[in-house]
Amino acid sequence: MGILLAVGLPLGRYFAQQHTHPLNATEEYVQSRTENDPINIIVLVNHIVHDSLESKASDIHIEPWENYSGVRTRVNGILSELAILPLEYHEKICARIKVMANLASHEKDVPQDGKAALEGEEYAGVQLRVSVFPTVRGEKIVMRIFDPRARTFDMASLGFDAETLSRYTGILGKPNGLILLTGPTGSGKTTAIYASLGYLLEKYQNTLSIASVEDPVEQSLMWVNQSSLNPAREYTYIAALRSLLRQDPNVIMIGEIRDMETASIAVTAGMTGHLVISTLHSGSTSGVFARMINMGLEPFLLASTIIGVIGIRLVRLNCQYCLEPYTPEDYALHHLEVATSKEFVEEQLNNNRFLKGLGCEACHHTGFGGRGSVTELLPMSEAVRQAVLQKRPTREIQERAAESGMRTLWDNALQRVLEGKTTLEEIMRKIAADVV
Ligand SMILES: [Zn+2]
Known part of the structure; x- marks a missing residue:
């Protein structure tokens, strides 16, 4: 029930404050959820990765902030915000990413490193190097993107x-x-x-x-x-x-x-x-x-x-x-x-x-x-x-x-x-x- 109630009002407020540009797919997905069609964490994480690849980001940072879970991406060397999500999703997002990278999901207070290959033909060859770091507010995840399609050695x-x-x-x-x-x-x-x-x-x-x-x-x-x-x-x-x-x-x-x-x-x-x-x-x-x-x-x-x-x-x-x-x-x-x-x-x-x-x-x-x-x-x-x-x-x-x-x-x-x-x-x- 917690997830259902969190969607809608609070997110609308976050986005209204933070964004002047059109919503990305992650924000659109979160905003369009309803009580009958709540957030699916797997789909949410897919949207985050998809948006990051679209913007040609090199890294994705998912961080537990004081009152929410922040998603930022590094594009052309500079970090910028991708989405701000209610804090209660944070642990679930981390758990999902740890499953993708074959990491020990129950371990939450030690650093962990792993790799995840993306599923689906459109992502062929794309790899994520996942680093999990325990902070006092919870785990911070950084994913380095290796996208062979974006790299040419010409x-x-x-x-x-x-x-x-x-x-x-x-x-x-x-x-x-x-x-x-x-x-x-x-x-x-x-x-x-x-x-x-x-x-x-x-x-x-x-x-x-x-x-x-x-x-x-x-x-x-x-x-x-x-x-x-x-x-x-x-x-x-x-x-x-x-x-x-x-x-x-x-x-x-x-x-x-x-x-x-x-x-x-x-x-x-x-x-x-x-x-x-x-x-x-x-x-x-x-x-x-x-x-x-x-x-x-x-x-x-x-x-x-x-x-x-x-x-x-x-x-x-x-x-x-x-x-x-x-x-x-x-x-x-x-x-x-x-x-x-x-x-x-x-x-x-x-x-x-x-x-x-x-x-x-x-x-x-x-x-x-x-x-x-x-x-x-x-x-x-x-x-x-x-x-x-x-x-x-x-x-x-x-x-x-x-x-x-x-x-x-x-x-x-x-x-x-x-x-x-x-x-x-x-x-x-x-x-x-x-x-x-
Ligand atoms: Zn321009």
């Missing part, structure tokens, strides 16, 4: 500018050496690596032997021997790579270089006839060398093995359906003035070069539609190599790279802004903070 889809793309594919065509990708978590490094492997597969078909060691494997790739680490059984990057080198690979993908031993094996593999692609946590592309020298690697090994470093950031792209000229905020204009000149900024303003999405149905009133990467490709020119050999400071390596023709992250991001692809504030948020 180099063109990465949003590289034409010049960077052709230089990068040139580097990928080399038979040996080490390629490093840098960027913060969630910057699209893994997607870029998968796209790189996809490019090699397309170009060389099955004449190449490609192997990967990942923590864990995120997407399965045909023709790649992928292996997931298992630290509990001492199956670490080091153990995996030692064994892998005896497997006669041409190309080796290492999920992440975190320590001296992994770095050292990566460099050795790159020197001995393998093309190695990996990621390294570093604020900037030129900072990669100092980072690896600090790990204990010799500068001459780095100078002779590293063939390219890519810095990558994801930015939200303007919605194409509600694009309008606008005047960016003062702080952003001021920053741009310092980086360029007052005249430059005035000229862009006079020519309406700054554009943003005002918000429409197509972009769920966010002004943004999808994301694209902004990159910089640090070339291993002779000048850069010499600076690395002489252990010059990161700033100097950056300067030498710029003199050798490197278009910096900031240059590339600003170009995106002036093309109307994104906003000045967005690149300030994602790029200026750690680059300029």
Whole structure:
């Protein structure tokens, strides 16, 4: 009886307060229930997942708040509300999701992790990685969505500018050496690596032997021997790579270089006839060398093995359906003035070069539609190599790279802004903070 009485009035109030846009399927479903046709939790959870997939969300958060159960989704990196439900459904929703992920439904005070595959042809291949976390108000569930339909590992889809793309594919065509990708978590490094492997597969078909060691494997790739680490059984990057080198690979993908031993094996593999692609946590592309020298690697090994470093950031792209000229905020204009000149900024303003999405149905009133990467490709020119050999400071390596023709992250991001692809504030948020 509790469920029946909760529907109607209270929900109407929640929605009236929270939403100005049309209801999504979850809200419509909940609002249209009656005493004779009450909420079916299985259908409700299906609606939540369906709405999330529709909006191309990467994660679904279901949280026990003080007075209700909140459902939020992360779209283009930003959390936003999907639905607000009466608190009494919360436990039932959690129980349903735990059944989907084969978790122990009766356990409510310990963290649990599992996977759920969605039923139905339309969801073929879609997987949810379910994480249950006990909070003082009840369980919080986060589901990471793996939707193979939404992912393409096509180099063109990465949003590289034409010049960077052709230089990068040139580097990928080399038979040996080490390629490093840098960027913060969630910057699209893994997607870029998968796209790189996809490019090699397309170009060389099955004449190449490609192997990967990942923590864990995120997407399965045909023709790649992928292996997931298992630290509990001492199956670490080091153990995996030692064994892998005896497997006669041409190309080796290492999920992440975190320590001296992994770095050292990566460099050795790159020197001995393998093309190695990996990621390294570093604020900037030129900072990669100092980072690896600090790990204990010799500068001459780095100078002779590293063939390219890519810095990558994801930015939200303007919605194409509600694009309008606008005047960016003062702080952003001021920053741009310092980086360029007052005249430059005035000229862009006079020519309406700054554009943003005002918000429409197509972009769920966010002004943004999808994301694209902004990159910089640090070339291993002779000048850069010499600076690395002489252990010059990161700033100097950056300067030498710029003199050798490197278009910096900031240059590339600003170009995106002036093309109307994104906003000045967005690149300030994602790029200026750690680059300029
Ligand atoms: Zn729009």
